[in-house]
Structure formats: C-alpha cells, structure tokens
Amino acid sequence: MSGVTLRNVKKNFGSVEVIRDVDITIEEGEFCVFVGPSGCGKSTLLRMIAGLEETTSGTIEIGGRIVNDLNPSQRGTAMVFQTYALYPHMTVERNMGFGLLMNGVSKSLVKEKVAKAARILQIEKLLDRKPKQLSGGQRQRVAIGRAIVRDPEVFLFDEPLSNLDAELRVATRLEIAKLHSQLRGATMVYVTHDQVEAMTLADKIVVLRDGRVEQVGAPMDLYNNPANVFVAGFIGSPKMNFVDVNHGQLPDGRVLRLDGPNAASVATIGFRSDSLKPADQGNGMISAKVSVVERLGDAEYVHFQTPWEQELVARFPPEAEVGLDATFEFELSGKIHFFDANGRALANVMLASGAVAKPV
Amino acid sequence: MSDTAVASSRSQKVFLTPRRKRQITSIILAGICAVWVYPLIWMIAASFKPNSELFSNQSMIPIDPTLENYIRAWTEANLQRYFFNTLFVTVGSVVITTLAAALAGYVLGRRAFPGKWVLMGLMVFTLFIPQGYTIIPIFQLLTNLGIGQSLWGLMLATCGHNIVIFMLLFAGYFTQIPKELEEASRMDGVGPVKTFWYVMLPLAKPIVVTVVVMQALMAWNDFLLPLVITLANPAMRTLSVGIYSFKGEHFVDWGGMTASSTIAIVPIVLLFLFLQRYFIDGLAGAVKG
Amino acid sequence: MAVNHEVAASVKLTRTDRLAARIWKSRLDYAFLIPGLLVFGAFIFWPMIASFYYSALNWTGFGENAEFVGLANYRELLQDEFFYAAFRRSFAFMLATVPLQMILGLILAIVLNNKLLRLSTLFRAMIFLPVVSPVAVIAIVMVLMLSPFNGPINGFLLDAHLVDRAVDFLGSPQIALWTLAGIFVWKWTGITLIYWLAALQTVPAELYEAAKLDDVKTRQVIWHIVLPMIAPFAVVIGLISAIAALNVFPLIQATTQGGPFFSTEVMEVYIFRTAFAPASGQFPRLGYASAAGVLFGLSIMVLTIFQAIAVRRTRRKEAEDV
Numbered sequence: 001m002s003g004v005t006l007r008n009v010k011k012n013f014g015s016v017e018v019i020r021d022v023d024i025t026i027e028e029g030e031f032c033v034f035v036g037p038s039g040c041g042k043s044t045l046l047r048m049i050a051g052l053e054e055t056t057s058g059t060i061e062i063g064g065r066i067v068n069d070l071n072p073s074q075r076g077t078a079m080v081f082q083t084y085a086l087y088p089h090m091t092v093e094r095n096m097g098f099g100l101l102m103n104g105v106s107k108s109l110v111k112e113k114v115a116k117a118a119r120i121l122q123i124e125k126l127l128d129r130k131p132k133q134l135s136g137g138q139r140q141r142v143a144i145g146r147a148i149v150r151d152p153e154v155f156l157f158d159e160p161l162s163n164l165d166a167e168l169r170v171a172t173r174l175e176i177a178k179l180h181s182q183l184r185g186a187t188m189v190y191v192t193h194d195q196v197e198a199m200t201l202a203d204k205i206v207v208l209r210d211g212r213v214e215q216v217g218a219p220m221d222l223y224n225n226p227a228n229v230f231v232a233g234f235i236g237s238p239k240m241n242f243v244d245v246n247h248g249q250l251p252d253g254r255v256l257r258l259d260g261p262n263a264a265s266v267a268t269i270g271f272r273s274d275s276l277k278p279a280d281q282g283n284g285m286i287s288a289k290v291s292v293v294e295r296l297g298d299a300e301y302v303h304f305q306t307p308w309e310q311e312l313v314a315r316f317p318p319e320a321e322v323g324l325d326a327t328f329e330f331e332l333s334g335k336i337h338f339f340d341a342n343g344r345a346l347a348n349v350m351l352a353s354g355a356v357a358k359p360v
Numbered sequence: 361m362s363d364t365a366v367a368s369s370r371s372q373k374v375f376l377t378p379r380r381k382r383q384i385t386s387i388i389l390a391g392i393c394a395v396w397v398y399p400l401i402w403m404i405a406a407s408f409k410p411n412s413e414l415f416s417n418q419s420m421i422p423i424d425p426t427l428e429n430y431i432r433a434w435t436e437a438n439l440q441r442y443f444f445n446t447l448f449v450t451v452g453s454v455v456i457t458t459l460a461a462a463l464a465g466y467v468l469g470r471r472a473f474p475g476k477w478v479l480m481g482l483m484v485f486t487l488f489i490p491q492g493y494t495i496i497p498i499f500q501l502l503t504n505l506g507i508g509q510s511l512w513g514l515m516l517a518t519c520g521h522n523i524v525i526f527m528l529l530f531a532g533y534f535t536q537i538p539k540e541l542e543e544a545s546r547m548d549g550v551g552p553v554k555t556f557w558y559v560m561l562p563l564a565k566p567i568v569v570t571v572v573v574m575q576a577l578m579a580w581n582d583f584l585l586p587l588v589i590t591l592a593n594p595a596m597r598t599l600s601v602g603i604y605s606f607k608g609e610h611f612v613d614w615g616g617m618t619a620s621s622t623i624a625i626v627p628i629v630l631l632f633l634f635l636q637r638y639f640i641d642g643l644a645g646a647v648k649g
Numbered sequence: 650m651a652v653n654h655e656v657a658a659s660v661k662l663t664r665t666d667r668l669a670a671r672i673w674k675s676r677l678d679y680a681f682l683i684p685g686l687l688v689f690g691a692f693i694f695w696p697m698i699a700s701f702y703y704s705a706l707n708w709t710g711f712g713e714n715a716e717f718v719g720l721a722n723y724r725e726l727l728q729d730e731f732f733y734a735a736f737r738r739s740f741a742f743m744l745a746t747v748p749l750q751m752i753l754g755l756i757l758a759i760v761l762n763n764k765l766l767r768l769s770t771l772f773r774a775m776i777f778l779p780v781v782s783p784v785a786v787i788a789i790v791m792v793l794m795l796s797p798f799n800g801p802i803n804g805f806l807l808d809a810h811l812v813d814r815a816v817d818f819l820g821s822p823q824i825a826l827w828t829l830a831g832i833f834v835w836k837w838t839g840i841t842l843i844y845w846l847a848a849l850q851t852v853p854a855e856l857y858e859a860a861k862l863d864d865v866k867t868r869q870v871i872w873h874i875v876l877p878m879i880a881p882f883a884v885v886i887g888l889i890s891a892i893a894a895l896n897v898f899p900l901i902q903a904t905t906q907g908g909p910f911f912s913t914e915v916m917e918v919y920i921f922r923t924a925f926a927p928a929s930g931q932f933p934r935l936g937y938a939s940a941a942g943v944l945f946g947l948s949i950m951v952l953t954i955f956q957a958i959a960v961r962r963t964r965r966k967e968a969e970d971v
Contacts, residue, residue, distance in 0.1 A: 463682070632778075
C-alpha cells in the first residue's frame, strides 16, 4: 500500500487551464476527499491520478513511483465511477472478474477473488444477476467490488454516491467508511461536491476551486479554521453567515469596534448559525425579522432579514417554535471569523466589548 | 352552435363506441391485408399445381396438388446449386459486412483521429449515388482481380451495397455508449481489441441484428449484381437469377418457377417473422437518425 | 509583434510533427478502419471515380481495345433519343410512385399506430411482407397475376364486368410503366409505413390524451396536431423513397426488360442494355453506358442536394418554432 503525491501538477485542455499548479500529499492508508463546486477540476485531478487524463506538467507519484507515463492499469489504482460503468451485458460475477480474466489470471483464482470481494460487500447472492436487475445501491457495491478484486494500492472514487437517493446515500456513505477501516492500509481518494460527504468520510479534505487548492486539512480543522471566505462558506451546513464591514462600519452604518493588530484589515466577518444567540429587547447586535423556518427535528434553522435586507440564518433548539414574521434581536457569541478584502482569514482579531451600538 | 356540435358528438359516441370503431377498423384492415398478401399466397398455392392446371384452374386451391414442381426444380433445374450459392453469398457477406462495419463504426463513433471528418464527408457523399450506375466498374474491378466470375467476387461485391449506411449506424450507436465503460476496461488493463470484442460489440447488439437482417435481406434478394456477374457463368447464379432459368426461348415452365420462387421466398420471410421487432426497429432507425 | 511572428513560425514547424505524432498515436484506429475502408473503397468509392474515366472511353469491355474519346460519349448521349426517353421515364416513375407510396403508408401508419388495435402487429407484418420478398419472385408473381391469358386479376375484372377484354397490363406500351409503378408501390409501401410509424412515435401520448380530454375529434387531432408534428419527417422519408424509386432495375429487368417497344426502359435498364445486353448485331458499349450513368448520377445528386437543403430548412424552422 502506498501514498499519492502530486507535485506542481498542471493540466490544460487546449488553451484552458483546468488544473493550475496543484501540490497534494496523500499519506498511505489515508482517506482523502477532493471537494469543491462543479467545474473546480476535482474529477479531472482524480482522472489524472488514474491515468485517464494526461498530465500537462508536474509529476504524479504513487507509492514512490512516478506514474505519469504509465498506463492506467499499471498504476496500482482502481476506480469507482459516478455512473458505476458496469458492463450491462455481463453478470455481476463477470463484471467483477472481467479485468483479471482478460489478463490471463486463472479462472479459479478469479472466482476466489470475486467471492472474497462479494463477501466483504455482502453481494454473494447477486453474482448471477445482470446490472439491470440491481438497485442503485447494489450496483454501487458491485462497482466497488470490481475495484476490490484488483487489489489496488489506491482506490479512486468519482462522486460515487451522487446517483443514489438521499437515504441510500447516507447508508452507502457509512458502508464506504466501514470499508476503509476493513481494508486496512488502503489509500482512498474520493471526489465529491457534497461537503457533508467530505466531512463525514475524510481524514483529509482538499478544497478545490478553479483548478487550485484552496485549503488542505482535517475536516474539523477546515470547519473551525477556514483559510478563506470560500472554504468558510463551502464547509458546514447551513452555510456560514457573512456580513460586510466597510471601513469599520456595518452595512447599516453603525460602527463595529474590533480589537487586535489586524483589526483594521477586516472586510468581512463570518459566523455560523449557532453563533447567533437571541438577546433581550434592546440588548442585541442585530435585529431580525423571520422569513423562513426550517424544522429539522433536532434543530430549527431560522432564516431572517436584517435591517439592511440581508438573509442570515440562526440555529434554534427544536422546541423554540419560532413563528414567521416574528422579530428578534441577536448577539454574537462563540467563534467569529474575520477576513480581509481578498477573502483571506485574519488571525488576532476579536470583537471589542460592546462592539456596536444597539440596534435602532 | 358549439353546444349542438358537442351534443351531436356525444350522441354519436353512444352508437359508435371507440371499441366498436376499432372493431370496424380491424375488419377493414383485415380485408386490405388479405388483398395485400394475396399474390404471394396465390403463388405458393400455385406452386402445388401441375403445369396443366396453372392457367386453367382459376381457383387458388389446387385440384390435383403435387410436389413435382419442387422435385423438378430442385433436381433437374440446378436449384439446389443456386440455393447454396445464395446461402454462401448471404452468409459470407453478412459476416464480413457486420464485422467491417462494426469495427469502422466503432472508430468513427468514438475516436478522434486525423482525417476522420474528411472520411465521414466522403462516405455521406457517396450515400446518394444509386448502386445501379456503378455496376460497370465493379464488374471490371472483379474481373481484374480475377474473381469476376466467381462466388467470392459476387460475395465481396455484395458487401459494398449498404456498407456506408451500416458504418454510420454503428457510429451513431457507439457514440451514445458512455465513455466510462471503456475507461473501466482501460483501468482493468484490457486492451482495445478485447474491449471492442467483449464490451463494445455485445453492447451494440441491436445494431448488429439490424445490420445482419438488412444485409441478409439485401444479399438474398439482390438481382442486378448476380445477374451481371453470372451472365457468363450460369453455375454461379443465385436464386433470384436462377429462377429465370425456367424461362426458355419458346416455353416457360411456370410450375417450376412458382416452386423455385417459393423456395427463394420462404427462408427470408421466416427470418423476418422471427426477427420482426429488430427488423422494424432497425429500419425505423434510418429515419430517426 | 516580432515575438508573435516567432511563435507563429515555431507552431507551424511543429504542426507537421504533431500531425505525424497524432497519426502514429491513432494507428490502432486506422487498423480498425481497414476492412470497412477496403469494402468502401473497392465497391463504392473506386467505381464512382472509375465511372468518370470509363465514360471517356470507346470500349466494348472485351480485351484491350479501349480508345480514349474524351467527351464524345457525352456529346452522343445528348443526341440520343433513347437516353432522353429513359431519363424521362425514370423521373415519371419516381413522381408516380413516391407520393402514392407516402400517402398510402401514412394512412396505414396512422391507423396502425393505435395501441388499442390488437392485431396491429400482424397487419403491419402482412403489409411488410412484399418488402422482404425478392424482387425476382415478385416479378414472377405479378407476371402470372396480371397475365392476360387467364391471370386471376383479369379473371376477376372480367367476372365483375369491369372490363370487356382482358387487359394486357405488362404487354401494352400505354400502361406497362404504370402497372410497374403499381407493383412497385405495393412492394415498398411496407417500408414507408415503418418510417411513418417511427415518425409517429415522436408524438407524445400526452398530446392525444390532452386532446381527448378537450373533446377534440380524432380527425381534428390528426389534422391539427399529429400531421404538423411529423411534417419534418416527410422530407426525409420523401428523400429516401425518391432514391429508392430510381433503383427500379430489378423489377423491370425481371418483368418487361424495358419492353414492350422500350416503353418501360428506365435509366438503369438503358444502361444495362447498352453495357451488357445490346440487341443482336451490336457491340456492348461500356464507355457509353458509363457516361449515361455519370449524367444520371449527377442529376440525382442535384435532386438530392435540393432535398437536403429542404430538410435543413424545415429543421431550422422547427428549431426556431421551439
């Protein structure tokens, strides 16, 4: 088993740069998730590791070998495709064993390997079926099984859950997490646009945007210390609230007093929904008029409008029973994030006590 | 005014329910179809009539049914030979055409290579040249290759008729197959030839069947090419041409002709009836494309 | 500026290299193409080119006696009554059969498209039967059926007192070509029916249902909804049928061989006669026949191009409507 290292990797499609100078190190046995909005290059990057796309410049190393010029099948990787890419005319068993059979592995050995993978994935009973006769979740397992049979050093997953319905997606997510611990030492690289998948599965998350790495880190690291506005907004649900600060003033013109050496550079403050706490009338920082309430059972997300007509969201306990059009005042408590005009996170800033004048 | 129109259409419905309308339609259609296939049925019936009865007995059913037309056709008139000639040409050209068209269609539909669009343009251009007008060079080419009077020559030339349409049909179909399937087999280390044979060709089964059926139909029924090629070599005749050997200078053996016509028509009609769905879907595809 | 020029020059220099590299990289693609291209080249592309060359020869086809005559064949053709007559007959045949076949096929298709009609598959198969039957067989059947000597059709017509004397359908110069047109339509309507049925599949079932709920009569549904929707297909089907109607050689060669008195000699029959089966005492003239083939092929191509333009125009109009 082995890790994956990308060094100065670039990829052009014609004159369009889709991957711009990417450096990533994935340790052996690590579960690494590439996440980002669609078109950010995450799938292209995965396909470059697989060898399905050529690398324009830079090197890709798998287990210490530079694999740039190796065929996909020689790289020690196996891929699970978004559309599963099962051969529709072959049974599950043949689908899983096809690659080995075509490469001259003996029938009995292939059968054995397929049986072993099927046992791991609990699809022994499906071996004689064709893909058409399987549910989405079962097809997904077969696709994973086909990867397992190859005994790869690195598993590559390309948005494997996006074709499943919501319930199945959660269940299969757990299965994949289990699989990772079961196949001890298997390095996994997983691409998704869904930050929840990234947060729940990853040892390490790589956030990509426009072909560039925005931040690399452990899930909670990214959640608690996002390096920039993009990562802050992308990781976490609901999305982080952002409020512009213009020369020390909030959008409604009140002065926001900040302490710390970087206080003068702050252009945006960010806070998650649970950092907004209702305050007594006349004591809050932000007054609010409720516009939408989402009841999720374990929490209520209250979307409200500020006096400067921005939509923000606050988390309430489930028993709060907030009504539409109710008015509130909020104060900020807990973690507040500060960003400069370029969206970069600023350390050493905090709210001064009595940071703003009371709402009007 | 519109009220009365609605009312009248309602009252009409009471007498002519949709169901009854369908029954009437069915009866009319059955009549049309009976007339439509009558000539073929009549011919098959006539093949069991002795020559003496063929024109005297106006009824379709033979008074004195006999197999002697068939016996005469099969043994004396060399029909046996023609039958196997036709079979050879049909099977051979079906195999070659299907494989050649599938291979080329696969490349044309899925791969980018220098010269692709020039080639596609040339092929589409030739699509509109009727076959009958190029018979002379084809005949000359076969003669120059030394297979001008042979079944092999006939069989190879028969492959040409629809090859462009077939290549385009395959190309169109292969374009729709998701590229992940090939990528999956690439990841599995399966080479391009094996991927074609084990993954892509089986997936293109509907087109394979269409091409097989269309080519078989064409080869079995072809007339101009076998006529020209066998002009000087009667032993190479196919059924379509061979059934005319019952037509002498002064006497026409109609009984033998109807019997051999029946022999010529039955295999291809059976093929059609068994593969009807593929046949019709495949042919319909030509319009949708 | 200067830098730009340099860049352009270096790009140009590498372009041939890159093309060579791309060709080398695609070598397997070319290998896959070989069998198909051999067949295509030998039996479609080469004959087209060769026709042009042959058409400039005076050549009986036997031995090495070919003589280059330039455009002489074409000049002679333009004076040849038989050529003009054959040309006219080919187009007359097309104009007679295509509309008939299309209308007949459309009517049958609309009726058979009804999914509630239980036997529609059977009916469709029956109409299709002549399509799969060899033309050579059809010819024999029709010669017998239409025979003026006790043929069943004449028998029926006489019994029903529709005619006084047996009609010589294929033997009288006035009607032989039209009889053949009728046979042709009978043989090929099945395939037009299939084309129309395919076109009708593109009309979503909801439209019929919506119309039914609005209490619109079937006839109105067909006229105002179905026909406009399948109209774009008419051009394609017409094109396919028209090309097919020019490939009528087998039927005519197997029935009348162009007779009586050349009244059914369409272009293909004319070419065949000049090239392979001249009247006794004359030599076959392969060069001359090739010239006729080229001229006729060109005129068909012109026709096709016009139709192709029509197809594109309707498609564009359709796109604009959407």
